[in-house]
Amino acid sequence: xxxxxxxxxxxxxxxxxxxRALVTGASGFVGAAVAxxxxxxxxxxxxxxxxxxxxxNLQDLPVEIAVGDLTVAASLQAAAAGCDALFHVAADYRxxxxxxxxxxxxxxxxxxxxxxxxxxxxxxxxxxxxxxATMGIRxxxxxxxxxxxxxxxxxxxHYKRSKFLAEQVVLExxxxxxxxxxxxPSTPVGPxxxxxxxxxxxxxxxxxxxxxxxxxxxxxIVHVDDVAAGHLLAFHHGRVGERYILGGEDMTLQQxxxxxxxxxxxxxxxxxxxxxxxxxxxxxxxxxxxxxGRPGRVTLEGVRMSRKIMFFSSAxxxxxxxxxxxxxxxxxxxxxxxxxxxxxxx
Numbered sequence: 001x002x003x004x005x006x007x008x009x010x011x012x013x014x015x016x017x018x019x020r021a022l023v024t025g026a027s028g029f030v031g032a033a034v035a036x037x038x039x040x041x042x043x044x045x046x047x048x049x050x051x052x053x054x055x056x057n058l059q060d061l062p063v064e065i066a067v068g069d070l071t072v073a074a075s076l077q078a079a080a081a082g083c084d085a086l087f088h089v090a091a092d093y094r095x096x097x098x099x100x101x102x103x104x105x106x107x108x109x110x111x112x113x114x115x116x117x118x119x120x121x122x123x124x125x126x127x128x129x130x131x132x133a134t135m136g137i138r139x140x141x142x143x144x145x146x147x148x149x150x151x152x153x154x155x156x157x158h159y160k161r162s163k164f165l166a167e168q169v170v171l172e173x174x175x176x177x178x179x180x181x182x183x184x185p186s187t188p189v190g191p192x193x194x195x196x197x198x199x200x201x202x203x204x205x206x207x208x209x210x211x212x213x214x215x216x217x218x219x220x221i222v223h224v225d226d227v228a229a230g231h232l233l234a235f236h237h238g239r240v241g242e243r244y245i246l247g248g249e250d251m252t253l254q255q256x257x258x259x260x261x262x263x264x265x266x267x268x269x270x271x272x273x274x275x276x277x278x279x280x281x282x283x284x285x286x287x288x289x290x291x292x293g294r295p296g297r298v299t300l301e302g303v304r305m306s307r308k309i310m311f312f313s314s315a316x317x318x319x320x321x322x323x324x325x326x327x328x329x330x331x332x333x334x335x336x337x338x339x340x341x342x343x344x345x346x
Contacts, residue, residue: 018041021085023038024088025088025129026049028089028195029057029197033190037225045064046066046079049067050067066078077121082121086123086127087231088129090106095157107159115180127183128180128181132245133163141311146243175241181239185227186248186310187221189203189334192224203260207340216253219310220247222247226325242320244314244317245317256332259329
């Protein structure tokens with residue numbers, strides 16, 4: 001990891017450098033995977049990180065560090081200077097945040113600031129990382145896609161609302177001439193989930209035997225490295241102003257928990273909890289979290305989201321980008337091995 005240079009020198013027989021890419025959120029789960037994919041593809045990578053960010057995911061990567069903040073415009077102009085590509089992966093991903101205004105400041109206004117800096121610096125292509133959280137969900141469990149109707153009113157909680165509004169900022173910028181493409185990862189799983197994300201925490205809890213019951217919900221599971229590869233495909237082949245779902249396979253929560261339990265040699269949970277039984281627990285947990293000043297593992301936002309079956313189709317990305325994904329079982333295997341390697345499974 002380099003603070004001031006472009007990284008380690010390339011060997012003479014390696015592929016020529018593709019250009020310089022700025023990656024935001026590279027200290028996080030998806031952003032680090034995007035940075036690794038770019039390095040493998042021959043890019044020089046500059047990463048935007050805040051001064052106090054944990055840089056565990058960047059320790060062994062030959063990247064250039066630009067210290068800045070999405071809410072500080074001057075730092076973004078310096079970070080974008082000389083870059084050919086921008087991969088804006090950073091987001092404030094918290095459910096039940098004590099101060100929701102922080103999510104809008106980072107996810108919406110921060111995105112606006114970064115787009116302005118990138119276009120001013122002459123960046124050739126911008127790939128914005130949104131989420132399937134902004135997509136419409138069908139009530140009949142048929143997978144949704146980029147054309148499924150959705151409105152801001154359908155967004156559950158401030159995280160989803162902030163990502164929906166940020167996506168609108170990108171679409172408006174693209175309509176005004178910014179070379180921006182949007183990718184919508186589904187539920188990434190895999191190595192490097194240092195925080196961990198809410199999904200990573202679910203995998204960790206299930207592997208550690210802390211999930212004695214489940215609810216009737218579903219997710220689209222994808223390996224984080226396939227999501228990262230999809231970002232590069234979107235840069236090369238994505239149409240400006242278009243959205244592309246980067247997903248994998250649909251699984252019910254019960255199927256997910258059964259696979260994880262068997263992988264680690266535990267008995268899978270057999271108790272299915274109705275939504276009405278979980279809601280009071282979420283209210284109590286939220287009250288405790290407010291007293292403590294930080295969100296807990298169970299949030300009203302997360303419980304309300306669990307009522308939705310988050311099944312999605314990546315057919316558009318397959319057809320237009322050449323996108324592919326591996327079986328979700330490999331994503332769980334790699335995530336569990338990563339957690340185990342760091343002593344997090346006890």
